[in-house]
Amino acid sequence: MKIKDRIALQFTLLVAGVLLLFSIVIYSVSEHYRQEEFYDRLRSRARTTCRLLVKVKGIDKDLLKAIDQNTLSEMLDEKVLIFDARNELIYSSVDDKLLTYHTSLLNDVREKQYMEFHQGENEVIGLLYQEGDDPLVVLASAYDTFGHSKLQNLKSTLGWGLLAGIAVTVGLGIYFASNALRPISRINAQVSLITAQNLSQKLDEGNRKDEIAQLAINFNTVLYRLNKAFEQQKSFVSHASHELRTPLAALKSEIQLGQRFNKDNPEIEEVFANLFSDTERLISITNNLLFLARSYENMGNMKTSHIHIEDLAFVAKEELLSSHPDYNVVIDYETIPENENETVIEGNEELLKRVFTNLLDNACKYSSDHTAQILISSNEQSCIVKVRDRGIGISAEDLPHIFNPFFRSSNAAELPGFGIGLSICQRIVELHHGTISVTSEVGQGSEFQLQLHHI
Numbered sequence: 001m002k003i004k005d006r007i008a009l010q011f012t013l014l015v016a017g018v019l020l021l022f023s024i025v026i027y028s029v030s031e032h033y034r035q036e037e038f039y040d041r042l043r044s045r046a047r048t049t050c051r052l053l054v055k056v057k058g059i060d061k062d063l064l065k066a067i068d069q070n071t072l073s074e075m076l077d078e079k080v081l082i083f084d085a086r087n088e089l090i091y092s093s094v095d096d097k098l099l100t101y102h103t104s105l106l107n108d109v110r111e112k113q114y115m116e117f118h119q120g121e122n123e124v125i126g127l128l129y130q131e132g133d134d135p136l137v138v139l140a141s142a143y144d145t146f147g148h149s150k151l152q153n154l155k156s157t158l159g160w161g162l163l164a165g166i167a168v169t170v171g172l173g174i175y176f177a178s179n180a181l182r183p184i185s186r187i188n189a190q191v192s193l194i195t196a197q198n199l200s201q202k203l204d205e206g207n208r209k210d211e212i213a214q215l216a217i218n219f220n221t222v223l224y225r226l227n228k229a230f231e232q233q234k235s236f237v238s239h240a241s242h243e244l245r246t247p248l249a250a251l252k253s254e255i256q257l258g259q260r261f262n263k264d265n266p267e268i269e270e271v272f273a274n275l276f277s278d279t280e281r282l283i284s285i286t287n288n289l290l291f292l293a294r295s296y297e298n299m300g301n302m303k304t305s306h307i308h309i310e311d312l313a314f315v316a317k318e319e320l321l322s323s324h325p326d327y328n329v330v331i332d333y334e335t336i337p338e339n340e341n342e343t344v345i346e347g348n349e350e351l352l353k354r355v356f357t358n359l360l361d362n363a364c365k366y367s368s369d370h371t372a373q374i375l376i377s378s379n380e381q382s383c384i385v386k387v388r389d390r391g392i393g394i395s396a397e398d399l400p401h402i403f404n405p406f407f408r409s410s411n412a413a414e415l416p417g418f419g420i421g422l423s424i425c426q427r428i429v430e431l432h433h434g435t436i437s438v439t440s441e442v443g444q445g446s447e448f449q450l451q452l453h454h455i
Contacts, residue, residue: 004181008173015169016162023158030154034147035123039116042125046140049080053091054132077122078142085134106137183212191219199227244286252279281418288420302348302431306455309343309383313374316356320364327364327372334377334386342378345452351428358421359387359448366412367391367445378454382434385450394440402438411442 001009082091087106109115109126116125124141183206190203202220206213259272310331317329337343345352356374363372367389375386394402398409403426408419429436432452440446 003184004174004177007177007180008170011173011177012166012169015173016166019162019165023162027151027155027158031151034144034151038123038142038144038147039125042123042140042142043114043127045078045142046080046125046127046138047129049091049093049140050082050127050129050136050138051131053082054129054136076143076145079140081139082129083137083139085136087137090136101139105139109137109139110135184215187212187216187219194223199223199230240289245283245290248279248283248286252276252283255279285418285420288418288424291424302351304346304348306344307347307349307352308340309345309376309385309452312349312352313356313376313385316353316360317374319353320357320360324361324364324370327360327370329360329364329372329374331374332376334375334384337378342454343376343383344455345383345432346455347432347452351431355425355428355450356385356387358425362417362421363387363389363391363446363448365415365417381453382451383454385452386447387450388445388447390445393442393444394438394446395442399438399440403436 078093080091080093081089081101083106084090087103105126110128112126113128114126116123118124119141122141122143124139127138127140129136129138187203190201194201200223202223203216205216205220208214208217255272255276259269259276262268262272313331317331320329321327360372360374364370369390371389373386373388375388377384377386392411394409395411398407401407402409403422404419405423406419407423408417426436429450429452434450434452436448436450438446438448
């Protein structure tokens with residue numbers, strides 16, 4: 001889950017919890033107030049009935065019942081029962097609806113003098129009336145229609161209010177979380193554009209005061225140190241390679257001169273031949289390292305032109321066959337382009353020719369028949385070149401590392417090579433904003449695929 005969504009969810013749950021707690025408190029207080037008010041009304045009705053029955057002369061039970069029945073509209077299902085000291089019913093406000101009671105209940109009322117309880121949906125009060133000659137026990141019961149109706153309306157209002165509050169909270173949570181994290185999203189977007197080729201690029205440091213600005217400042221500091229380390233490394237490799245070229249060239253000349261004057265001693269000739277071979281290897285490694293280092297330095301000054309992929313493939317083939325006549329290279333279309341521009345790219349011809357030459361050289365060198373195949377195709381955006389062979393192949397364990405400098409596949413250790421060619425190819429393709437990938441199976445061969453944007 002994204003931080004933005006997590007913040008919005010936590011904020012929503014917090015506010016929803018507060019709103020729910022607030023709603024429960026409001027409803028509970030309202031319910032308690034309704035009960036207290038209704039119990040007061042029942043108690044007042046019970047006292048009034050007893051007072052009329054005991055103290056007012058001229059009012060008998062029938063008249064009192066008529067008075068009660070004419071006021072029943074005030075409280076639904078109202079019942080008032082009055083008992084004497086012998087727990088005998090001496091008055092009932094209605095005849096058809098009796099209040100259920102037990103002698104133990106009447107005794108409890110006499111003991112406690114006042115009780116409140118529920119009987120079904122009705123609220124009931126028990127009261128000991130002692131203003132007359134004999135103490136009377138009064139039970140009054142009714143259903144609070146108006147109070148329950150108000151509570152139901154309150155419950156609906158609180159429920160809908162809670163849902164509306166949660167909905168608004170979700171929207172506000174997402175909005176404020178997005179606003180709060182927008183600087184981080186901006187930093188992420190800027191970081192995604194930083195590669196090994198533009199480590200000097202800096203992040204926007206904003207107001208340089210808040211935590212996100214401090215994050216950007218610290219990241220810029222790390223980028224500066226990283227860029228400095230890269231520059232030092234590239235400078236060292238470039239200078240070291242350049243300085244090694246002169247003594248190596250002199251050493252090669254001395255070896256060739258020694259070979260010229262020592263043709264009569266086979267042992268010395270063999271020593272000179274080995275020295276010459278090793279010197280050639282050192283010169284090749286040095287030139288490749290120098291090329292890698294300078295490719296980073298000159299990436300902004302690379303001269304480009306329109307290049308036909310087919311022409312480039314034939315030039316690379318001729319150059320390879322001139323030094324290896326026993327090699328065989330087949331060039332063909334995998335799909336015929338609809339127009340000639342689909343195989344025309346913008347790039348540096350010498351660099352791309354080196355990519356083709358390296359890939360063809362590897363394909364022929366690691367194949368028993370010394371044969372490589374180039375297949376050219378295109379789509380709406382890219383020109384695709386596949387270099388295929390039927391050689392020794394690359395193991396699945398070695399494939400992720402095949403473009404690393406100086407890495408050599410485990411099954412190619414016995415064959416000549418330095419492990420720099422593929423890393424140079426990858427570097428050149430990246431300079432042209434393309435991609436290079438490989439699929440391979442041990443014993444079946446390999447296929448390197450280049451994708452370069454056509455014009």
